[in-house]
Amino acid sequence: MTTFEQTLVNEISTLSESRRADVLAFIRFLKIGVKDDDELEREYDEAIKDARATAQKYNITQDVIDAEIRAVRDGK
Numbered sequence: 001m002t003t004f005e006q007t008l009v010n011e012i013s014t015l016s017e018s019r020r021a022d023v024l025a026f027i028r029f030l031k032i033g034v035k036d037d038d039e040l041e042r043e044y045d046e047a048i049k050d051a052r053a054t055a056q057k058y059n060i061t062q063d064v065i066d067a068e069i070r071a072v073r074d075g076k
Helices: 003-013 017-032 037-057 064-072
Strands: none
Touching: none
């Protein structure tokens, strides 16, 4: 184990369990990395395509969506 790794382990060991979980989540976030614009655009396009296919499969039209929104806003 390197000096850096030992220092990191020592620092983490002084944290509460919940803070350790936060550190782990942050490390995993860093490992995933930030996606570039092209990758984000591809994922967005795929999500839109999937949403449209689902809407078509269940016959969900814009009118249905608008009616649902109105109902929620009106508290119905």
